[in-house]
Amino acid sequence: MPSKKALGLTAAVAALALGLSACGGGGESGGGEGGEADALRFGYIFPETGDLSHLGPPQISAAKYALHEINEAGGVLGQEVPEILTGDEANDAAQANDAADRLLGQDVDAVLGAAASGMTMAVIDRITGAEVVQCSGSNTSPDLSTYEDGGYYFRTAPSDLLQGPILGQKVVDDGHQSVAVVYRADDYGQGLAEATATALEENGAEVVLNEGYDPNSTNFTSVVQQVAGSGADAAVLVSFEEGVQIITGLIEEGFSPEQMYSADGLNNEGLGELVNADDPGAIAGFQGTAPGVDNEQFTTALTEFDSELEVFQYAPQVYDCAIVIALAAEAAESTDPTVFVEQMTAVTQGDTQCSGFAECRDLLAEGQSIDYQGASGPLDFDENGDVTVASFMIYGFDEEGTHQALEYVESKP
Template sequence: MTRISRALAVAAAASLAAAACSSGGGTTAVPSTAQSQPSGQAAKGDGTLTIGTTLPQTGSLAYLGPPEFAGVDLAVKEVNEAGGVLGKPVVKIDTDSGDTTTNIASQSVDKLLAQKADAIIGAASSSVSKSIIDKVTGAGVVQFSPANTSDEFTTIKDDGLYFRTAPPDKLQGRVLGDLAVADGNDTIGILAMQDFYGSGLADQVTQTAEAGGAQVVERVDYDPKAADFSADVAKIKAKNPKAIMLIGFEETAKVVQELVKQGLTADKHQWYMVDGNMSNTNYLKSPRGTLKGVKGTIPGAAAPAAFQKRLLSVDPKLTNYTYAAESYDAAILIALAAQAAKDDSGKAIAAKLEDVSKGGEKCQGFKACADLLKAGKDIDYDGVSGPVDFNDVGDPSVATIGVYQYGADNRYDAAKALEYRRGDISG
């Protein structure tokens, strides 16, 4: 069943119970004709593929910006070295996504639309992407995130124009919940930022951990902009859980300080983190050993050494590779879809993204895949981040989650995961 026909069937069934599906943060998912093609004839592109980026240069996920920008930069460089798309160089325009405390992302989208972007890569934050998705897709432009993990994007209204290379949180949540149980924790406390990302991930962790026999004895969904987290941490302390899940962004550094202050240290309680706060810079001011033994999950396999070397050719200062592969694959897939459609318009690209990601002759890299397309072949692009293989709602159908551990220096080795867990997103 195609992405379009499946969405229409899902919409018909979902209309009977639309009010029943919402996130932990209180935002209702929209089970509408989300993936159906817009009415009317899609406009042809102008012959030049223009890719915009709305990625974090500032804000709570700014540490993810450099690897994401580098991934897109490398992809565009390689595409243009191979002759570009439709015989012309790809144009790239970078903008800042900021975070939900500002209106930067909306202003950035306005700028990109004014400059005729056909596809926009971003945002990193699920909440930021939610704030701009109507503006982007309403303009007939593809929105493609390398890092959005909120489950709600699977059913959000997007006119068939939203895609992502990062897996939905139901997989990361399952891995986290299973990990905590496997480590022998039968009581768990959760401190989650109250937003589109944090609350949804906390829901999945709770479901999985409790299905595995553990009990979530306390869950606190906190305001990430709060000046003080003492009351939130005190609620966790009162229940004295064996494990503590920390689901947030850069404000987690302040939460960590409060946990230590109240005696809930990582040597007495097993802490777990997520992709939003797994950072090698945010905790360096903490005393040595504060994060020793802390485990965390990041979607995607580690960036291969050869790929890291290529990334350094576009950003020699790069030290973090999180979501670089997903960003690279997003840009390559957009270029291949435009080439396959022989049209750089957003709607034409969206119509071909699923096709170029699976079902044809396997290929890697833009040049090899583009050569097959020019020879009239159907292709199956396998990316650096994995096989991708979009399902009919624009999510990768399978994905890998890496489990990492902090050392005494309050850093984790991004090149050395404790393990990788691969999962079927539909399961």
């Protein structure tokens, strides 16, 4: 099967040969030769409401900060990037589709998001089918690696095929040998659960339970009972906010938080208060993994840009999405997504390493090929638009229920 990027190259060449502008992006001139490029127009689809709304603020702020940095450096191809257009995915497919339609109706050239893998699955055909570049900083489902997107979809968050081994290794390193895995039965949950279960078994642990559940259920007693009755000495919960009910139930069944693990879906600074508002420390010992990088310089800069921001999950990855898109447009000398899509991978794999939009843009102007080093680490997009190197944070909660970054681990395929 041809690679997604090969398909994207074919689409770009065909568009150039026919002299077409982007379908749903780029405006009339499309940045073609002999005319001034239209301004590069971004939109986002992030969770402003819904049960993943805690992921919204860091991603929105990171997107706005990236555009601010780009404009401070003179914009893309000498033109200021307009204010980003907004869309709320709300962890609801219908709302996510409405947001995508509104953005496409406003002729965006690139869409940042969606945040949840399932929401991207809901909108990817609309966005990439319109030959608009889509880049998510938080999608992790393995299914997106080989999805037929014409070469227009990229992500700066690592696939769960990279996260699963980190999570599985952590559980075994803590001395657990009999593990129950329960997961939300969707694109995110199933992929990460499978990768984690495989890693557990490869490290000598027995997976005594590996079951999905309906994430839209209002009662998770049966899930709790399955785990409690499995005889496991540890439980991995691949959950979003519904995992709070599972954690609470397991504690009532005698499970210690030190026996529980999760991933990015429960990487929430307020998890202790959600589990027990009167005693957030009841969650002490609970641990998990999430894509994360130890980049204090970026965190400080983003905090100066948005002083009210307290959560930073996926902020570096979203920032990198926007910067790579802008650099691809600079490299292609066009804001037409059917043209600059060809440069998305190239600007992460060139000869000269650089960081930040201004430095990399100036190197491109000198005729050099660039290897953008992101706020989230080296990206090195592969033929599927996936990063090939990723950093993960192992997080936990202390006796007061305070979220902590315990360590950072690098994973490679």
